Amino acid sequence: MKKSLLALVLLPFFATNVFSQLKFSDETKKYIEYSDSVIAFKNALLIDGTGNAAKSHQTVIIVNGKINWIGDDVNAIIPKVANTIDLNGKALMPGLVMLHEHMYISAPSMETRQYFVHQLPATFPRLYLAAGATTIRTAGNIEPYSDINLKKDIDAGKIPGPSIEATAPYMEGNQSPIQQMNRLDKPADAVSFVNYWADQGFTSFKGYMFIDKPTLRAAIEAAHKRKLKVTAHLCAVTYREAAEMGIDQLEHGFFASTDFVTDKKENQCPANADEVIANLNVESDSVKNLLQLLVDKKVIITSTLAVFEGFTTTQPAPTAELLNYFSPDSRDFYLKLFARIKSGKAPSDDDRAFVNNAKMEKLFYTMGGLLTVGTDPTGNGGTIAGFGNWRAIELLVESDGFTPLEAIKIATLNGAIALGFNKNIGTIETGKNADLLIIDGDPSKNISDIRKVQFVFKKGVGYNSRKLFESVKGKVGFN
Numbered sequence: 001m002k003k004s005l006l007a008l009v010l011l012p013f014f015a016t017n018v019f020s021q022l023k024f025s026d027e028t029k030k031y032i033e034y035s036d037s038v039i040a041f042k043n044a045l046l047i048d049g050t051g052n053a054a055k056s057h058q059t060v061i062i063v064n065g066k067i068n069w070i071g072d073d074v075n076a077i078i079p080k081v082a083n084t085i086d087l088n089g090k091a092l093m094p095g096l097v098m099l100h101e102h103m104y105i106s107a108p109s110m111e112t113r114q115y116f117v118h119q120l121p122a123t124f125p126r127l128y129l130a131a132g133a134t135t136i137r138t139a140g141n142i143e144p145y146s147d148i149n150l151k152k153d154i155d156a157g158k159i160p161g162p163s164i165e166a167t168a169p170y171m172e173g174n175q176s177p178i179q180q181m182n183r184l185d186k187p188a189d190a191v192s193f194v195n196y197w198a199d200q201g202f203t204s205f206k207g208y209m210f211i212d213k214p215t216l217r218a219a220i221e222a223a224h225k226r227k228l229k230v231t232a233h234l235c236a237v238t239y240r241e242a243a244e245m246g247i248d249q250l251e252h253g254f255f256a257s258t259d260f261v262t263d264k265k266e267n268q269c270p271a272n273a274d275e276v277i278a279n280l281n282v283e284s285d286s287v288k289n290l291l292q293l294l295v296d297k298k299v300i301i302t303s304t305l306a307v308f309e310g311f312t313t314t315q316p317a318p319t320a321e322l323l324n325y326f327s328p329d330s331r332d333f334y335l336k337l338f339a340r341i342k343s344g345k346a347p348s349d350d351d352r353a354f355v356n357n358a359k360m361e362k363l364f365y366t367m368g369g370l371l372t373v374g375t376d377p378t379g380n381g382g383t384i385a386g387f388g389n390w391r392a393i394e395l396l397v398e399s400d401g402f403t404p405l406e407a408i409k410i411a412t413l414n415g416a417i418a419l420g421f422n423k424n425i426g427t428i429e430t431g432k433n434a435d436l437l438i439i440d441g442d443p444s445k446n447i448s449d450i451r452k453v454q455f456v457f458k459k460g461v462g463y464n465s466r467k468l469f470e471s472v473k474g475k476v477g478f479n
């Protein structure tokens with residue numbers, strides 16, 4: 001209390017414009033609506049990200065990009081220098097912290113059956129920020145220099161976008177059919193790979209489907225030596241094996257688990273993993289034992305329901321609004337894929353795997369596991385940055401059965417904890433960065449209200465969501 005009062009007393013002396021410290025490009029400035037050093041939000045419905053119930057009639061004061069004071073409107077002493085924003089009827093919640101946010105799309109080239117992805121460094125950062133993602137982890141990249149320079153350019157204010165926790169290029173194995181990924185041959189390759197990309201500024205790593213046990217183990221040890229974290233989209237290595245070698249996180253809920261494939265060969269990626277998850281008894285002891293091991297070893301799980309919904313016959317039809325954002329070629333590709341999947345017989349293996357995965361994610365959380373959320377915006381199922389972020393969070397409620405407050409916590413605080421950034425981001429608390437969303441609705445009651453984001457504050461600078469969206473309409477895709 002004393003500290004915040006002191007800060008308020010000293011305000012006139014420190015109240016310099018945020019613009020004076022951060023040089024935004026003319027392009028970035030087009031989307032900035034608020035850049036005052038002192039902003040007071042009053043009359044807000046406060047959703048703080050901790051999972052606590054929303055509170056009405058709250059004031060939040062931010063000073064030089066940090067949250068300085070939070071309390072009831074009636075107790076607020078709003079400094080004269082503040083730009084006061086009345087949030088009557090609106091909610092204030094933390095910026096999203098999402099953990100599987102690539103900068104590429106794969107849709108237009110999948111028809112050739114040769115998996116190939118295209119970097120979207122112009123549209124995706126804007127979509128992420130527009131939807132309310134203030135911090136993202138990329139969880140693997142195809143164009144490392146584009147990703148790392150994009151991060152630097154965003155931090156420097158040249159380009160509008162979220163804060164990026166940059167994951168190094170994928171660590172893939174020898175059997176991989178994907179040409180854009182490095183194929184690590186042996187443990188020594190993994191060690192030099194980790195050290196090289198860590199030297200280039202990447203701060204996390206991701207193993208991919210065909211990496212084998214000795215190579216993944218060497219990568220984890222090399223990353224941990226540098227105090228960096230490793231996640232993976234597994235297949236040849238099981239979740240149990242990776243947990244036992246000390247992996248930090250695993251992607252795609254339990255879709256990528258090959259632990260229950262009975263005739264699985266060591267270091268081989270089985271072809272029938274989806275079918276096995278589809279037919280799994282999720283109440284069995286073998287499932288509970290695996291989940292308990294993951295909880296005990298503090299392995300974090302990233303739920304990526306939006307992209308997997310795109311394989312199901314139960315997926316909703318795309319909205320006209322979403323389709324407006326695709327470029328013509330990627331829209332055409334997506335609609336053909338959608339029609340093909342919808343014409344399939346229900347329930348498919350993918351439908352049943354989707355349901356079983358949702359149950360396992362909920363059980364993992366209930367058992368005390370740290371569940372986070374990501375988008376994996378590869379274009380599958382129309383999953384792109386921004387819209388896909390919202391869908392991934394909605395599905396935590398619709399499919400996993402979380403309450404909206406739990407889903408918000410998973411998409412904010414849990415993401416921050418997983419990245420080790422929770423001292424500075426993830427909740428609305430004094431001392432943390434002013435990464436805040438103004439929502440014209442109440443997502444604590446109706447999770448789909450996260451789609452009604454109006455302004456996105458990143459480190460105290462408020463961006464106009466609508467303007468960011470409009471700037472990339474019709475441009476998301478191949479060209």
Ligand SMILES: [Zn+2]
Pocket residue numbers: 100102139140376
């Ligand atoms: Zn991915």
